Amino acid sequence: MRPSYILFFIILFFFFVDATLFIHSQRLEEELRSVEKIQKIAVSGLGLTDLCVATEARYTRNPAVSDPMAPFMDHPGALEHFPTGSFWAPEPIKSFR
Amino acid sequence: MARIPKGLEKQFNVLDFSLSSLWRRKLKNLGIMLVFALVIFLLGSFQMLTGALTNSAETVLENTPEITIQKMSAGRQEAIPLAYKDKLGSIYGIRAIIPRIWGYYFDESHLANFTVLALESDSMPSGDKLNLTLSHGHFPKISEPGTAVLGRSVYDILGLGKRRVFSLFKPDLSLKSFETVGVFNRETDLLTNDLIVMGLADARDLFAIQESMVTDLCIYVANPTEIETIAKKIAGLLPDTRVLTKSQIQKTYQVVFSWRSGFASICLLTALVAFAILAWDKASGLSPEEKREIGILKILGWETADILAVRFWESTLVSTFAFIIGCTAAYIHVAFFDASLLKPVMVGWSVIHPPFKLLPSVTVADLMLIFSFSVMPYLGATVIPAWRCSTVPPDSVIR
Numbered sequence: 001m002r003p004s005y006i007l008f009f010i011i012l013f014f015f016f017v018d019a020t021l022f023i024h025s026q027r028l029e030e031e032l033r034s035v036e037k038i039q040k041i042a043v044s045g046l047g048l049t050d051l052c053v054a055t056e057a058r059y060t061r062n063p064a065v066s067d068p069m070a071p072f073m074d075h076p077g078a079l080e081h082f083p084t085g086s087f088w089a090p091e092p093i094k095s096f097r
Numbered sequence: 098m099a100r101i102p103k104g105l106e107k108q109f110n111v112l113d114f115s116l117s118s119l120w121r122r123k124l125k126n127l128g129i130m131l132v133f134a135l136v137i138f139l140l141g142s143f144q145m146l147t148g149a150l151t152n153s154a155e156t157v158l159e160n161t162p163e164i165t166i167q168k169m170s171a172g173r174q175e176a177i178p179l180a181y182k183d184k185l186g187s188i189y190g191i192r193a194i195i196p197r198i199w200g201y202y203f204d205e206s207h208l209a210n211f212t213v214l215a216l217e218s219d220s221m222p223s224g225d226k227l228n229l230t231l232s233h234g235h236f237p238k239i240s241e242p243g244t245a246v247l248g249r250s251v252y253d254i255l256g257l258g259k260r261r262v263f264s265l266f267k268p269d270l271s272l273k274s275f276e277t278v279g280v281f282n283r284e285t286d287l288l289t290n291d292l293i294v295m296g297l298a299d300a301r302d303l304f305a306i307q308e309s310m311v312t313d314l315c316i317y318v319a320n321p322t323e324i325e326t327i328a329k330k331i332a333g334l335l336p337d338t339r340v341l342t343k344s345q346i347q348k349t350y351q352v353v354f355s356w357r358s359g360f361a362s363i364c365l366l367t368a369l370v371a372f373a374i375l376a377w378d379k380a381s382g383l384s385p386e387e388k389r390e391i392g393i394l395k396i397l398g399w400e401t402a403d404i405l406a407v408r409f410w411e412s413t414l415v416s417t418f419a420f421i422i423g424c425t426a427a428y429i430h431v432a433f434f435d436a437s438l439l440k441p442v443m444v445g446w447s448v449i450h451p452p453f454k455l456l457p458s459v460t461v462a463d464l465m466l467i468f469s470f471s472v473m474p475y476l477g478a479t480v481i482p483a484w485r486c487s488t489v490p491p492d493s494v495i496r
Contacts, residue, residue, distance in 0.1 A: 003116035004109055007414070014421050021428050028432065028456050035284045036156060038230055042285045044160035045218055045227040047197060047315045049346050051154050052248070052290040055210045056447040061201070061291070062212070063353050064346040065165055065313070066174070 111403065115410035126411075129376065130419045136372045137423025137471050138430070140365050144467070145427055146436045146443070147354040148458025153287065154350040160222070162195075162315035163324050165341040166331060174339070176310035181335055185316070188330050192319045195220055196311040198300040202265060202293065207254050209448035213293045215300030222317065230289070234279025237296045245299070246279040248292040250449040268305045275299070286452045361442055369470060377478045391486050401487045408483035409476070416472040423471075424464065431457040 042048065054060040101109065119126050168177035182194050197216040204211060218224045218236055227236050237244040247255070255263050257277060264272040281289040301308065318327050324342050332340045391404055430436060435453040436443070444450055 002109075002113055003120070004112045007112070007116060010418075014425065018421075018425060021425065021432075024432065025428075025456060025459070032454070032456055038282070038284045039157045039288055040160050041223045041226045042230045042281075042288050043157055044223040045221050045230070046214060046289075046292075046294065047162045047165075047195065047216060047221060048214075048288055049158065049161050049165070051150065051157070051287055051350075052212075052292075052449070052451050053150065053287075054444055054447050055212075055291045055449045055451075056445045057210075060445070061210065062199075064349040065167065065341060 108406070111406045112410055115407050115414065118407065119411055119414065126415055130415050130422075132372060132375065133416065133419035133471065133475070134422040134426070136365075136368050137420055137467060138426045139368065140467055140470070141424045141427030142430050142436060142439055143361065143365055144463050145431045145457035145459060146439055146453075146455070148460070148463065149431065149455035151350060151354045152458055153455060154354070155347060157288065158347060158350065159343075161343050161346055163318050163321065163343050164316035164328050164331065165346070166314045166316065166335065167312070167339045167341070168337060169339050170337070174312075176306055176312060177314060177338065179309050179311060181338070182314060184334060185314075185331060188327060188334070190319050190323050190327050191316055193220065193317045195315045195317075196297070196313075197315055198297060198304070198306060198312045200300075200304055200312060202303075204254065207448055209250075209254050210291065211248075211251055211293050211449075212291050213295065213300060213303065215295050215297045216315075217297065218294075221315075228279075230281055230285050231279040232282035234277070236294065237278060237299075239296060241278065242296060242298060243273075243275055244278040245275040245293050245295040246281065247277055247294075248281050248289045249283065249286060250290045250451075251293055252277070252280050254449065265303060267303055273299075273303050283452075287454075290451050291449045372471075373474050373478070376475050388486055391483070392492070395487065396492075401484070404487040405480060405484055408480050412476050412479040416475040420468060420472055424459075424467070428457050428459065431455065 049064045050062045052061065059066040166177065166181070167174050168181075169175070179196055182196065185191060185194060195216060197214070199212065199214045202211045202213050203209075217239070218227050221227075231246065232249075234246065236246055247257075257263060261277045262274055263277065264274045267273050275293075275295065281292065295303075297311070300306070301310075306312075316327075316331070318324055324344075328340045328342050332338070394404055395401075430438065431453075436455075440450075440453060443453075
Protein backbone atom coordinates (compact mmCIF):
# COMPACT_ATOMS: atom_id res chain seq x y z
CA MET A 1 0.00 0.00 0.00
CA ARG A 2 1.27 3.46 -0.89
CA PRO A 3 2.20 5.57 2.18
CA SER A 4 -0.18 8.30 0.95
CA TYR A 5 -3.11 5.86 1.25
CA ILE A 6 -2.20 5.21 4.90
CA LEU A 7 -2.13 8.99 5.36
CA PHE A 8 -5.58 9.18 3.81
CA PHE A 9 -6.95 6.69 6.37
CA ILE A 10 -5.35 8.63 9.24
CA ILE A 11 -6.94 11.85 7.94
CA LEU A 12 -10.28 10.03 7.64
CA PHE A 13 -9.93 8.85 11.26
CA PHE A 14 -9.39 12.41 12.52
CA PHE A 15 -12.25 13.61 10.34
CA PHE A 16 -14.62 11.15 12.05
CA VAL A 17 -13.30 12.01 15.52
CA ASP A 18 -13.74 15.74 14.91
CA ALA A 19 -17.15 15.25 13.28
CA THR A 20 -18.26 13.34 16.39
CA LEU A 21 -16.97 16.15 18.60
CA PHE A 22 -18.85 18.66 16.45
CA ILE A 23 -22.10 16.73 16.97
CA HIS A 24 -21.28 16.61 20.69
CA SER A 25 -20.81 20.39 20.77
CA GLN A 26 -24.22 20.90 19.11
CA ARG A 27 -25.90 18.70 21.72
CA LEU A 28 -24.05 20.36 24.59
CA GLU A 29 -25.08 23.77 23.27
CA GLU A 30 -28.72 22.69 23.24
CA GLU A 31 -28.41 21.28 26.74
CA LEU A 32 -26.79 24.46 28.06
CA ARG A 33 -29.39 26.64 26.33
CA SER A 34 -32.13 25.03 28.40
CA VAL A 35 -30.12 25.76 31.56
CA GLU A 36 -29.60 29.37 30.47
CA LYS A 37 -33.27 30.22 31.10
CA ILE A 38 -32.98 29.33 34.79
CA GLN A 39 -29.62 31.12 35.03
CA LYS A 40 -31.10 34.29 33.56
CA ILE A 41 -33.89 34.23 36.16
CA ALA A 42 -31.23 33.96 38.90
CA VAL A 43 -29.29 36.89 37.42
CA SER A 44 -32.24 39.23 36.99
CA GLY A 45 -33.99 38.17 40.20
CA LEU A 46 -30.91 38.65 42.39
CA GLY A 47 -29.19 41.41 40.39
CA LEU A 48 -26.04 39.28 40.04
CA THR A 49 -23.11 40.84 38.26
CA ASP A 50 -20.58 38.01 38.05
CA LEU A 51 -19.92 34.35 37.52
CA CYS A 52 -18.85 32.30 40.51
CA VAL A 53 -15.48 31.17 39.13
CA ALA A 54 -12.77 32.19 41.60
CA THR A 55 -13.80 32.76 45.21
CA GLU A 56 -10.36 33.04 46.78
CA ALA A 57 -10.30 36.86 46.91
CA ARG A 58 -13.15 39.32 47.13
CA TYR A 59 -12.19 41.10 43.93
CA THR A 60 -11.89 37.91 41.89
CA ARG A 61 -15.41 36.81 42.87
CA ASN A 62 -17.07 40.07 41.88
CA PRO A 63 -14.56 41.88 39.65
CA ALA A 64 -17.14 44.16 38.10
CA VAL A 65 -18.47 45.68 41.31
CA SER A 66 -15.89 45.04 44.01
CA ASP A 67 -13.40 47.44 45.48
CA PRO A 68 -11.40 48.89 42.58
CA MET A 69 -8.40 49.47 44.83
CA ALA A 70 -7.82 45.89 45.95
CA PRO A 71 -6.29 44.26 42.86
CA PHE A 72 -3.19 45.87 41.39
CA MET A 73 -3.02 48.18 44.39
CA ASP A 74 0.72 48.72 44.03
CA HIS A 75 0.67 49.63 40.35
CA PRO A 76 -1.36 48.52 37.33
CA GLY A 77 1.29 46.09 36.11
CA ALA A 78 1.95 44.50 39.52
CA LEU A 79 1.88 40.73 39.70
CA GLU A 80 -1.02 39.54 41.75
CA HIS A 81 -0.77 37.82 45.12
CA PHE A 82 -3.56 35.30 44.43
CA PRO A 83 -3.09 32.67 41.69
CA THR A 84 -6.35 33.60 39.96
CA GLY A 85 -5.15 37.18 39.85
CA SER A 86 -2.87 36.04 37.02
CA PHE A 87 -5.98 35.73 34.87
CA TRP A 88 -7.24 39.17 35.81
CA ALA A 89 -6.19 42.10 33.69
CA PRO A 90 -6.38 45.61 35.18
CA GLU A 91 -10.00 46.65 34.79
CA PRO A 92 -10.85 49.31 32.22
CA ILE A 93 -11.71 52.78 33.49
CA LYS A 94 -15.42 52.28 33.72
CA SER A 95 -16.86 54.69 36.22
CA PHE A 96 -18.39 57.95 35.14
CA ARG A 97 -16.09 59.67 37.64
CA MET B 98 -9.90 3.00 -13.67
CA ALA B 99 -9.53 6.76 -14.05
CA ARG B 100 -5.97 7.91 -14.51
CA ILE B 101 -4.55 10.47 -12.08
CA PRO B 102 -3.47 13.67 -13.90
CA LYS B 103 0.31 13.84 -14.38
CA GLY B 104 0.86 16.92 -12.20
CA LEU B 105 -1.12 15.38 -9.35
CA GLU B 106 0.64 12.02 -9.80
CA LYS B 107 3.97 13.81 -9.32
CA GLN B 108 2.73 15.41 -6.09
CA PHE B 109 1.50 11.99 -4.89
CA ASN B 110 4.95 10.58 -5.55
CA VAL B 111 6.57 13.48 -3.72
CA LEU B 112 4.12 12.93 -0.85
CA ASP B 113 4.99 9.22 -0.73
CA PHE B 114 8.68 10.07 -0.70
CA SER B 115 8.11 12.63 2.10
CA LEU B 116 6.17 10.11 4.18
CA SER B 117 8.91 7.48 3.75
CA SER B 118 11.47 10.11 4.67
CA LEU B 119 9.49 11.07 7.80
CA TRP B 120 9.18 7.39 8.74
CA ARG B 121 12.95 6.88 8.37
CA ARG B 122 13.48 9.49 11.10
CA LYS B 123 10.33 8.56 13.03
CA LEU B 124 11.70 9.08 16.53
CA LYS B 125 12.80 12.64 15.83
CA ASN B 126 9.66 13.56 13.88
CA LEU B 127 7.21 11.95 16.31
CA GLY B 128 8.99 13.68 19.19
CA ILE B 129 8.70 17.08 17.52
CA MET B 130 5.06 16.43 16.61
CA LEU B 131 4.10 15.44 20.16
CA VAL B 132 5.83 18.42 21.78
CA PHE B 133 4.27 20.65 19.13
CA ALA B 134 0.82 19.11 19.76
CA LEU B 135 1.28 19.63 23.52
CA VAL B 136 1.99 23.35 23.08
CA ILE B 137 -1.02 23.74 20.77
CA PHE B 138 -3.14 21.72 23.23
CA LEU B 139 -2.26 24.09 26.09
CA LEU B 140 -2.85 27.21 24.00
CA GLY B 141 -6.09 25.78 22.58
CA SER B 142 -7.43 24.63 25.97
CA PHE B 143 -6.75 28.02 27.49
CA GLN B 144 -8.41 29.80 24.61
CA MET B 145 -11.44 27.48 24.58
CA LEU B 146 -11.92 27.75 28.33
CA THR B 147 -11.61 31.53 28.58
CA GLY B 148 -13.76 31.91 25.46
CA ALA B 149 -16.43 29.68 27.00
CA LEU B 150 -16.40 31.69 30.24
CA THR B 151 -16.60 34.98 28.34
CA ASN B 152 -19.49 33.68 26.21
CA SER B 153 -21.29 32.40 29.30
CA ALA B 154 -20.81 35.71 31.06
CA GLU B 155 -22.05 37.62 28.02
CA THR B 156 -25.19 35.53 27.63
CA VAL B 157 -26.15 35.13 31.25
CA LEU B 158 -25.16 38.54 32.54
CA GLU B 159 -27.23 40.48 30.02
CA ASN B 160 -29.86 40.71 32.76
CA THR B 161 -27.63 42.38 35.36
CA PRO B 162 -28.94 45.62 36.90
CA GLU B 163 -28.88 48.38 34.32
CA ILE B 164 -27.10 50.82 36.63
CA THR B 165 -25.34 50.09 39.93
CA ILE B 166 -24.40 52.92 42.29
CA GLN B 167 -21.74 52.57 44.98
CA LYS B 168 -20.44 55.18 47.36
CA MET B 169 -16.73 55.82 47.23
CA SER B 170 -14.55 57.29 49.93
CA ALA B 171 -10.74 57.61 49.72
CA GLY B 172 -10.81 55.44 46.62
CA ARG B 173 -12.58 52.63 48.43
CA GLN B 174 -16.13 51.42 48.35
CA GLU B 175 -18.25 52.01 51.46
CA ALA B 176 -21.90 51.79 52.50
CA ILE B 177 -24.28 54.11 50.66
CA PRO B 178 -27.06 55.99 52.56
CA LEU B 179 -30.60 55.01 51.65
CA ALA B 180 -31.34 58.76 51.52
CA TYR B 181 -29.54 58.85 48.15
CA LYS B 182 -32.57 57.03 46.78
CA ASP B 183 -34.68 60.14 47.40
CA LYS B 184 -32.13 62.38 45.68
CA LEU B 185 -32.56 60.34 42.49
CA GLY B 186 -36.32 60.93 42.46
CA SER B 187 -35.82 64.03 40.32
CA ILE B 188 -34.33 62.05 37.42
CA TYR B 189 -36.95 61.24 34.84
CA GLY B 190 -36.79 57.77 33.31
CA ILE B 191 -35.83 55.72 36.38
CA ARG B 192 -38.21 52.78 36.71
CA ALA B 193 -37.05 51.30 40.00
CA ILE B 194 -34.33 51.77 42.61
CA ILE B 195 -33.63 48.66 44.63
CA PRO B 196 -31.30 48.81 47.64
CA ARG B 197 -29.02 45.84 48.04
CA ILE B 198 -26.51 44.59 50.57
CA TRP B 199 -23.79 42.23 49.47
CA GLY B 200 -20.54 41.32 51.07
CA TYR B 201 -18.19 38.51 51.80
CA TYR B 202 -18.16 36.17 54.76
CA PHE B 203 -14.89 34.40 55.39
CA ASP B 204 -15.49 31.05 57.05
CA GLU B 205 -12.34 30.57 59.12
CA SER B 206 -12.85 26.90 59.87
CA HIS B 207 -13.05 25.97 56.18
CA LEU B 208 -11.07 28.94 54.79
CA ALA B 209 -13.92 29.58 52.34
CA ASN B 210 -15.21 32.92 51.08
CA PHE B 211 -19.00 33.06 50.87
CA THR B 212 -20.88 35.85 49.12
CA VAL B 213 -23.76 37.19 51.18
CA LEU B 214 -26.55 38.85 49.22
CA ALA B 215 -29.62 40.59 50.59
CA LEU B 216 -32.37 42.41 48.76
CA GLU B 217 -36.11 42.55 48.43
CA SER B 218 -36.31 40.01 45.64
CA ASP B 219 -40.04 40.60 45.11
CA SER B 220 -39.32 44.02 43.64
CA MET B 221 -36.63 42.70 41.27
CA PRO B 222 -37.34 41.74 37.65
CA SER B 223 -38.19 38.01 37.51
CA GLY B 224 -38.36 38.13 41.32
CA ASP B 225 -41.60 36.13 41.23
CA LYS B 226 -39.89 33.30 39.32
CA LEU B 227 -36.88 33.04 41.63
CA ASN B 228 -38.16 29.88 43.29
CA LEU B 229 -37.49 28.09 39.97
CA THR B 230 -33.78 28.45 40.66
CA LEU B 231 -34.04 26.38 43.84
CA SER B 232 -33.80 22.61 44.04
CA HIS B 233 -36.15 22.78 47.01
CA GLY B 234 -37.62 25.36 49.37
CA HIS B 235 -38.43 29.03 48.80
CA PHE B 236 -36.80 32.46 49.03
CA PRO B 237 -36.80 34.28 52.39
CA LYS B 238 -39.92 36.40 52.85
CA ILE B 239 -39.99 39.68 54.77
CA SER B 240 -42.19 37.94 57.33
CA GLU B 241 -39.51 35.27 57.90
CA PRO B 242 -36.52 36.86 59.65
CA GLY B 243 -33.46 34.64 60.24
CA THR B 244 -33.92 32.58 57.09
CA ALA B 245 -31.56 32.08 54.17
CA VAL B 246 -31.14 30.32 50.85
CA LEU B 247 -27.77 28.62 50.25
CA GLY B 248 -25.67 27.84 47.21
CA ARG B 249 -24.86 24.15 46.86
CA SER B 250 -21.20 24.48 47.83
CA VAL B 251 -22.07 26.55 50.90
CA TYR B 252 -24.55 23.87 51.91
CA ASP B 253 -21.88 21.19 51.50
CA ILE B 254 -19.10 23.14 53.24
CA LEU B 255 -21.29 23.95 56.23
CA GLY B 256 -21.97 20.20 56.44
CA LEU B 257 -25.65 20.75 57.19
CA GLY B 258 -26.84 17.30 56.12
CA LYS B 259 -30.35 17.04 57.43
CA ARG B 260 -29.97 20.00 59.79
CA ARG B 261 -31.49 23.29 58.70
CA VAL B 262 -29.93 25.72 61.18
CA PHE B 263 -26.45 27.22 60.88
CA SER B 264 -24.69 30.15 62.54
CA LEU B 265 -22.40 32.89 61.28
CA PHE B 266 -20.17 35.20 63.29
CA LYS B 267 -21.06 38.88 63.52
CA PRO B 268 -18.24 41.50 63.70
CA ASP B 269 -18.44 41.45 67.56
CA LEU B 270 -17.95 37.64 67.39
CA SER B 271 -21.43 36.91 68.65
CA LEU B 272 -23.29 34.25 66.66
CA LYS B 273 -26.28 34.82 64.43
CA SER B 274 -28.38 31.80 63.56
CA PHE B 275 -30.11 31.21 60.26
CA GLU B 276 -32.61 28.65 59.14
CA THR B 277 -32.09 27.23 55.64
CA VAL B 278 -35.33 27.58 53.71
CA GLY B 279 -33.96 26.64 50.29
CA VAL B 280 -30.92 25.43 48.32
CA PHE B 281 -30.05 26.56 44.79
CA ASN B 282 -30.20 23.91 42.12
CA ARG B 283 -27.32 22.45 40.13
CA GLU B 284 -28.14 24.43 36.96
CA THR B 285 -27.31 27.76 38.58
CA ASP B 286 -24.02 26.61 40.17
CA LEU B 287 -21.95 28.81 37.86
CA LEU B 288 -23.67 31.84 39.42
CA THR B 289 -24.87 30.84 42.87
CA ASN B 290 -22.40 28.27 44.15
CA ASP B 291 -21.04 30.46 46.96
CA LEU B 292 -24.17 32.53 47.69
CA ILE B 293 -26.04 32.99 50.94
CA VAL B 294 -29.22 34.95 50.17
CA MET B 295 -31.11 36.52 53.09
CA GLY B 296 -33.37 39.45 53.96
CA LEU B 297 -32.02 43.00 54.23
CA ALA B 298 -32.61 43.21 57.99
CA ASP B 299 -30.67 39.98 58.60
CA ALA B 300 -27.74 41.15 56.44
CA ARG B 301 -27.61 44.46 58.34
CA ASP B 302 -27.55 42.55 61.60
CA LEU B 303 -24.84 40.14 60.35
CA PHE B 304 -22.50 42.84 59.01
CA ALA B 305 -23.44 45.48 61.63
CA ILE B 306 -24.57 47.93 58.95
CA GLN B 307 -26.67 50.87 60.08
CA GLU B 308 -30.39 50.83 59.42
CA SER B 309 -30.08 53.74 56.97
CA MET B 310 -27.31 52.16 54.87
CA VAL B 311 -26.93 49.55 52.10
CA THR B 312 -23.91 48.54 49.97
CA ASP B 313 -25.28 49.60 46.62
CA LEU B 314 -28.37 50.70 44.76
CA CYS B 315 -29.56 48.81 41.67
CA ILE B 316 -31.32 51.04 39.21
CA TYR B 317 -33.62 50.00 36.38
CA VAL B 318 -34.59 52.48 33.68
CA ALA B 319 -37.73 52.66 31.58
CA ASN B 320 -35.95 53.01 28.25
CA PRO B 321 -32.72 50.96 27.82
CA THR B 322 -31.35 53.44 25.25
CA GLU B 323 -31.24 56.07 27.99
CA ILE B 324 -28.99 54.10 30.35
CA GLU B 325 -25.86 56.14 29.54
CA THR B 326 -27.68 59.49 29.80
CA ILE B 327 -29.28 58.61 33.11
CA ALA B 328 -25.94 57.28 34.43
CA LYS B 329 -24.31 60.62 33.58
CA LYS B 330 -27.13 62.49 35.35
CA ILE B 331 -26.69 60.30 38.45
CA ALA B 332 -22.92 60.88 38.41
CA GLY B 333 -23.58 64.63 38.32
CA LEU B 334 -26.16 64.50 41.08
CA LEU B 335 -24.18 62.18 43.40
CA PRO B 336 -20.55 63.17 42.92
CA ASP B 337 -19.24 60.87 45.67
CA THR B 338 -20.50 57.71 43.99
CA ARG B 339 -19.24 55.23 41.39
CA VAL B 340 -21.85 54.67 38.70
CA LEU B 341 -21.53 51.38 36.82
CA THR B 342 -23.66 50.60 33.81
CA LYS B 343 -24.55 47.15 32.51
CA SER B 344 -22.31 47.52 29.47
CA GLN B 345 -19.35 48.46 31.68
CA ILE B 346 -19.90 45.36 33.82
CA GLN B 347 -20.02 43.22 30.69
CA LYS B 348 -16.87 44.88 29.33
CA THR B 349 -15.07 43.94 32.54
CA TYR B 350 -15.67 40.31 31.68
CA GLN B 351 -14.33 40.70 28.19
CA VAL B 352 -11.14 41.96 29.78
CA VAL B 353 -10.73 39.71 32.81
CA PHE B 354 -10.96 36.46 30.91
CA SER B 355 -9.08 37.66 27.90
CA TRP B 356 -6.14 35.29 27.54
CA ARG B 357 -4.22 37.89 25.61
CA SER B 358 -3.97 40.01 28.73
CA GLY B 359 -3.49 37.33 31.36
CA PHE B 360 -0.25 36.31 32.98
CA ALA B 361 -0.98 32.66 32.24
CA SER B 362 -1.03 33.47 28.53
CA ILE B 363 2.43 34.96 28.84
CA CYS B 364 3.60 31.62 30.29
CA LEU B 365 1.97 29.79 27.38
CA LEU B 366 3.49 32.15 24.83
CA THR B 367 6.86 31.51 26.47
CA ALA B 368 6.26 27.79 25.90
CA LEU B 369 5.44 28.54 22.28
CA VAL B 370 8.63 30.55 21.83
CA ALA B 371 10.62 27.76 23.52
CA PHE B 372 9.08 25.32 21.05
CA ALA B 373 9.87 27.62 18.12
CA ILE B 374 13.52 27.64 19.22
CA LEU B 375 13.49 23.83 19.54
CA ALA B 376 11.86 23.47 16.12
CA TRP B 377 14.34 25.87 14.59
CA ASP B 378 17.23 24.00 16.15
CA LYS B 379 15.93 20.57 15.11
CA ALA B 380 14.67 21.48 11.70
CA SER B 381 17.01 24.17 10.49
CA GLY B 382 20.27 22.52 11.41
CA LEU B 383 20.26 19.95 8.63
CA SER B 384 22.40 16.99 9.64
CA PRO B 385 25.30 16.01 7.31
CA GLU B 386 23.24 12.93 6.44
CA GLU B 387 20.28 15.07 5.32
CA LYS B 388 22.60 17.38 3.38
CA ARG B 389 24.11 14.35 1.64
CA GLU B 390 20.61 13.10 0.82
CA ILE B 391 19.76 16.42 -0.82
CA GLY B 392 23.04 16.29 -2.75
CA ILE B 393 22.35 12.76 -4.02
CA LEU B 394 18.81 13.74 -5.05
CA LYS B 395 20.20 16.66 -7.04
CA ILE B 396 22.76 14.45 -8.75
CA LEU B 397 19.94 12.05 -9.63
CA GLY B 398 18.24 14.88 -11.45
CA TRP B 399 15.89 16.33 -8.82
CA GLU B 400 15.34 20.04 -9.15
CA THR B 401 15.51 22.54 -6.29
CA ALA B 402 11.72 22.91 -6.52
CA ASP B 403 11.25 19.15 -6.00
CA ILE B 404 13.49 19.11 -2.94
CA LEU B 405 11.62 22.10 -1.56
CA ALA B 406 8.32 20.31 -2.24
CA VAL B 407 9.52 17.30 -0.21
CA ARG B 408 10.57 19.51 2.71
CA PHE B 409 7.32 21.45 2.46
CA TRP B 410 5.24 18.26 2.60
CA GLU B 411 7.26 16.97 5.56
CA SER B 412 6.82 20.17 7.55
CA THR B 413 3.17 20.54 6.57
CA LEU B 414 2.38 16.99 7.67
CA VAL B 415 4.19 17.31 11.03
CA SER B 416 2.74 20.72 11.88
CA THR B 417 -0.77 20.13 10.58
CA PHE B 418 -1.11 16.82 12.42
CA ALA B 419 0.26 18.45 15.57
CA PHE B 420 -2.35 21.20 15.10
CA ILE B 421 -5.22 18.74 14.59
CA ILE B 422 -4.15 16.51 17.51
CA GLY B 423 -3.57 19.54 19.79
CA CYS B 424 -6.91 21.18 19.02
CA THR B 425 -8.88 17.92 19.25
CA ALA B 426 -7.27 17.10 22.59
CA ALA B 427 -7.98 20.64 23.80
CA TYR B 428 -11.69 20.28 23.02
CA ILE B 429 -11.84 16.90 24.76
CA HIS B 430 -9.99 18.36 27.75
CA VAL B 431 -12.40 21.28 28.18
CA ALA B 432 -15.66 19.51 27.25
CA PHE B 433 -15.21 16.09 28.88
CA PHE B 434 -12.68 16.71 31.67
CA ASP B 435 -13.90 20.18 32.72
CA ALA B 436 -10.49 21.66 31.84
CA SER B 437 -8.99 19.83 34.81
CA LEU B 438 -5.41 20.86 33.96
CA LEU B 439 -6.25 24.57 33.86
CA LYS B 440 -8.82 24.51 36.65
CA PRO B 441 -6.24 24.80 39.46
CA VAL B 442 -4.97 28.03 37.84
CA MET B 443 -8.50 29.33 37.35
CA VAL B 444 -9.74 28.64 40.90
CA GLY B 445 -6.42 29.33 42.63
CA TRP B 446 -6.71 28.86 46.37
CA SER B 447 -10.50 28.90 46.32
CA VAL B 448 -12.08 26.40 48.66
CA ILE B 449 -15.35 26.54 46.74
CA HIS B 450 -14.79 24.79 43.44
CA PRO B 451 -17.15 25.95 40.74
CA PRO B 452 -18.44 23.50 38.17
CA PHE B 453 -16.99 24.00 34.71
CA LYS B 454 -19.74 22.50 32.57
CA LEU B 455 -19.03 24.78 29.66
CA LEU B 456 -19.27 24.67 25.90
CA PRO B 457 -15.69 25.05 24.60
CA SER B 458 -15.51 28.12 22.44
CA VAL B 459 -14.18 27.11 19.02
CA THR B 460 -14.11 29.98 16.54
CA VAL B 461 -12.44 30.15 13.13
CA ALA B 462 -10.61 33.29 14.24
CA ASP B 463 -9.06 31.55 17.25
CA LEU B 464 -8.09 28.48 15.23
CA MET B 465 -6.49 30.71 12.60
CA LEU B 466 -4.63 32.57 15.33
CA ILE B 467 -3.24 29.35 16.82
CA PHE B 468 -2.48 28.07 13.31
CA SER B 469 -0.56 31.17 12.35
CA PHE B 470 1.28 31.21 15.70
CA SER B 471 2.37 27.61 15.41
CA VAL B 472 2.25 26.09 11.91
CA MET B 473 3.49 29.08 9.91
CA PRO B 474 6.72 29.64 11.89
CA TYR B 475 7.45 25.90 11.70
CA LEU B 476 7.04 25.88 7.92
CA GLY B 477 9.39 28.86 7.68
CA ALA B 478 11.89 27.26 10.04
CA THR B 479 12.14 24.09 7.94
CA VAL B 480 11.68 25.15 4.32
CA ILE B 481 14.13 28.07 4.30
CA PRO B 482 17.20 26.01 5.43
CA ALA B 483 16.28 23.30 2.88
CA TRP B 484 16.16 25.94 0.15
CA ARG B 485 19.55 27.25 1.24
CA CYS B 486 21.02 23.75 1.17
CA SER B 487 19.42 22.77 -2.13
CA THR B 488 20.86 25.79 -3.92
CA VAL B 489 24.49 24.88 -3.16
CA PRO B 490 26.35 22.65 -5.68
CA PRO B 491 25.64 18.98 -4.88
CA ASP B 492 29.29 17.87 -5.15
CA SER B 493 30.29 20.19 -2.30
CA VAL B 494 27.59 18.68 -0.09
CA ILE B 495 28.26 15.00 -0.60
CA ARG B 496 32.03 15.31 -0.48
